[in-house]
Amino acid sequence: xxxxxxxxxxxxxxxxxxxxxxxxxxxxxxxxxxxxxxxxxxxxxxxxxxxxxxxxxxxxxxxxxxxxxxxxxxxxxxxxxxxxxxxxxxxxxxxxxxxxxxxxxxxxxxxxxxxxxxxxxxxxxxxxxxx
Amino acid sequence: xxxxxxxxxxxxxxxxxxxxxxxxxxxxxxxxxxxxxxxxxxxxxxxxxxxxxxxxxxxxxxxxxxxxxxxxxxxxxxxxxxxxxxxxxxxxxxxxxxxxxxxxxxxxxxxxxxxxxxxxxxxxxxxxxxxxxxxxxxxxxxxxxxxxxxxxxxxxxxxxxxxxxxxxxxxxxxxxxxxxxxxxxxxxxxxxxxxxxxxxxxxxxxxxxxxxxxxxxxxxxxxxxxxxxxxxxxxxxxxxxxxxxxxxxxxxxxxxxxxxxxxxxxxxxxxxxxxxxxxxxx
Numbered sequence: 001x002x003x004x005x006x007x008x009x010x011x012x013x014x015x016x017x018x019x020x021x022x023x024x025x026x027x028x029x030x031x032x033x034x035x036x037x038x039x040x041x042x043x044x045x046x047x048x049x050x051x052x053x054x055x056x057x058x059x060x061x062x063x064x065x066x067x068x069x070x071x072x073x074x075x076x077x078x079x080x081x082x083x084x085x086x087x088x089x090x091x092x093x094x095x096x097x098x099x100x101x102x103x104x105x106x107x108x109x110x111x112x113x114x115x116x117x118x119x120x121x122x123x124x125x126x127x128x129x130x131x
Numbered sequence: 132x133x134x135x136x137x138x139x140x141x142x143x144x145x146x147x148x149x150x151x152x153x154x155x156x157x158x159x160x161x162x163x164x165x166x167x168x169x170x171x172x173x174x175x176x177x178x179x180x181x182x183x184x185x186x187x188x189x190x191x192x193x194x195x196x197x198x199x200x201x202x203x204x205x206x207x208x209x210x211x212x213x214x215x216x217x218x219x220x221x222x223x224x225x226x227x228x229x230x231x232x233x234x235x236x237x238x239x240x241x242x243x244x245x246x247x248x249x250x251x252x253x254x255x256x257x258x259x260x261x262x263x264x265x266x267x268x269x270x271x272x273x274x275x276x277x278x279x280x281x282x283x284x285x286x287x288x289x290x291x292x293x294x295x296x297x298x299x300x301x302x303x304x305x306x307x308x309x310x311x312x313x314x315x316x317x318x319x320x321x322x323x324x325x326x327x328x329x330x331x332x333x334x335x336x337x338x339x340x341x342x343x344x345x346x347x348x349x350x351x352x353x354x355x356x357x358x359x360x361x362x363x364x365x366x367x368x369x370x371x372x373x374x375x376x377x378x379x380x381x382x383x384x385x386x387x388x389x390x391x392x393x394x395x396x397x398x399x400x401x402x403x404x405x406x407x408x409x410x411x412x413x
Binding site for chain 1: 229230231266279280281282286309310311316317318319320321323324327
């Protein structure tokens, strides 16, 4: 994985924005690699981003066993991050995860695509809340 | 052949002619990449391009590539007085950052029409073509170039130029500190992909540290941030660019001394850009 690839300015600005938010926020690049999450997200994830490094966003999400509110496995194509990456549109969903402390939690996730110029897709931002 | 550049304008924001700006010059941003043959490659069209244009006519350069970092007036205002425009034998390709709203041509031509200018663009005899900058590296006049959006208000790019094993980064208007320099890996620093490992970086250093505090977000760097940027991206030689209009020659000399104090010992000492300066990059 080419982790040293220069980041698009929009991702750099998104990271700076996220780093100043108290809302858990993560950023993935156009290839679907999780490239950053903020300190507020670290509290939920249970690890600092600097300890984890860049990884595919799907792989990251799988660690938290996302499930529907009926406790069924949540298909990839219904996950807001995946929708923002694949369909390049905003998406929102409430679902269940098992957080780092082993507790099942209900969360809401909003993900949206980042377009730098008229048609230049550079990644996505996902914001999540504990319900 | 390694890159050779000539600075025709390095003043920031507004032209500042006068007895106090003779040594470093009062013209706004314009840099020529010196080439053999009938082609010319130019970075920005500040007021420095007026003198360059007269020189290009004398040198019979008729295929001109102009690359604009952005369209703020101090980078564009010389274009209307660029002598090659008035020669029908000249071919001018103008490249600039894309905008989500209007094409480059439409944006530039606003300044070529009344009430801002008496002559309509249709009456300009040179053959002019406007291009959005490509998203990938490209070659022009034998030089490899790439551009990236960088931190400055509005769509603004910097350029990386490579030839003959030499690399130059041109970032005349840039405020990387706004999104962080210290503690960031190079891939997360605005402009890092352009300036990384460059032999020479022409970089915005408009403000002293104490001035910057009141101007955060204006799009320009403090001297300390320019030095820190070059250090963080592993560039060698910093050329301080986009001089504050209020800064007279003697004050600029003090600024250069301060930059040298801030620079790590293993780097080349920073120097001030000045009109007429020729940078031999090896």
